Amino acid sequence: MATTLTPVLSRTWDTERPWTLESYRASGGYDALRTALATAPADLVQMVKDSGLRGRGGAGFPTGMKWGFLPAPDGGPRYLVVNADESEPGTCKDIPLMMASPHQLLEGVIITSYAIGCHHAFIYLRGEVVHVYRRLLQAVQEAYDAGLLGSDVAGSGFQLDVTVHAGAGAYICGEETALLDSLEGRRGQPRLKPPFPAVEGLYARPTVVNNVESIASVPSIVQYGSDWFRSMGTERSTGYGLFSLSGHVRNPGQYEAPLGITLRELLEMAGGIREGHELKFWTPGGSSTPLFTAEHLDVPLDYESVGAAGSMLGTRALQIFDDSVCVVRAITRWAEFYKHESCGKCTPCREGTYWLVQILQRIEAGRGTQEDLDTLLDVCDNILGRAFCALGDGATSTITSGLQYFREEFEAHLSGGCPFDPAKAALFEYASGSVSGAGTVGA
Structure with missing residues (x-):
């Protein structure tokens, strides 16, 4: 397992105006889409299954398996819903991703929609982040103008429309079924399961709900292959992810690294705890995950290792608290x-x-x-x-x-x-x- 950063999702963040279609294409953007449109949808689903990509929204459920739960086509619509309602205290990875590289998310949306047979996808965004909402709307319009969305996606004959929906700001709408109720115009409250969204989701139709980072990871898997993705991370927690370091570190921010890296290694990259203090406690995956202490500095940050140590990897929101905190x-x-x-x-x-x-x-x-x-x-x-x-x-x-x-x-x-x-x-x-x-x- 590499202990250095592996910029994939964040590789274009420091380029000039990376959020524009022109800049994204200059860095190879939408190349994976052309590959995907020339591939059978079932093969794309299998490719994501083979990659071992697990949901990056917190639960860690295998993404390809979730796609595979959709029932056989019956002639009616099926939907893709991207959960961009980032509300977990300490979690701050999806918003910078959408701000810096909205087309990376859109490319993932188009590929995923093609793979599952969806012709109308939704991005459900937390309404308070108006600047991100405007940027997503601009990116979607750019994609329509370039023929990457609409009735003939990239000349393939595939039809796809994308709607960006701004929620009213409720943490509960990060729960997938509450999100669907909100998207339908109702009060955001969780639904009783089963039926699960894959069978009866948005508008009572088969629906895939995935996190922003999960969908944004799809283009790189299509472009470089499942084996490339599996070469990073651990055996059961494959690939890379954004680790959000906040709190009492000298250089807080997003650190994109293979799953399985440790907090000790990340702290070294972040310059360590602020001077004159020591690590007291931290969250491995946001405020909904059990606390870790300094004794857990060398726990590999993958789903299995963190779980075995008594917590959850969650959204990889590493909130760092030093010895000055009660x-x-x-x-x-x-x-x-x-x-x-x-x-x-x-x-x-x-x-x-x-x-x-x-x-x-x-x-x-x-x-x-x-x-x-x-x-x-x-x-x-x-x-x-x-x-x-x-x-x-x-x-x-x-x-x-x-x-x-x-x-x-x-x-x-x-x-x-x-x-x-x-x-x-x-x-x-x-x-x-x-x-x-x-x-x-x-x-």
Whole structure:
């Protein structure tokens, strides 16, 4: 496994006006489309299956297998929906990809649509990112004007229309069935499954829902082949991906590397933790994944290894927190987010996230009790696996892992408030048994 960066999706980001059709074509853009249009659709599906590409939106489900779940054509329409509703705290890979290289996504949309027999594709974008919305609309218009969309795609006779839809801004619409309800003009709430979208999705027709990065990875697979893609990453987590480093690193940003790279290697590329501090905790895949600590620096960032270590790779949103951060405060802010974004459809999530916030706020303020810590775990246990969708599960992840790794910090809050308040620092040192004079506390 290579430990250097592998720019594929990001290779044109530093060129002049990379978002234009002219610039994208100058770098080989849409070459893969010509190859795809000369290939049988079933062979394209098999090529993606052979590549081992797994969904880059968080779940990691094999992309080609998802395409293969579509039932046999029955003469009616089938749809491709690109999930561009990037809302996970810490996740920031799809928006820069669409900003810098919207035609890469569009080329993937066209190839995927051709492969699955779709003639109308949708890109569902988070509505707040108006600048990205305008750029996507411009790219789609450029593609229509160039004959890459419409009734005769690139002279092949294949017909495809693409609609860019801006959502109203709800985290729940990142869940694929809530996204479909929103796209149909209804309130964004998860649907009961089965039926799954592949059988009965948008407008009750067979539908493939894929993440932006997943679809944008398709052209390179078509152009260079499945073996090339499998040559990167690990045996079961193949290929490359965008790792988003944010927080207390010297050079935060997007690092495109093979799956299986470690945080230690990424931190070296990012210049390390800010001077005078040490790594305290981090998220491997956004705020809905269990926390890792410095002991996990060498865990390979692939689906299997991260799962075996007790977390999830998710969206590869690596939020880095140093020793100046109060873990209780950070977890409370995340819990407030999930409470606010719960759609309210199911009781475990609606009520559970509310009570998690009440308890955490009480603990953070120094008014909690030992019983509150047990109650937190009990509420998490009653949400996990019982909520209608994964939002409820995600809301519990940082709480249970936070108590696993930093219980003494939670207990220190019970004695009079946040120990990372400089006035409480001595109390924390006494409660945790740490040496005095920890100069980074409260920094």
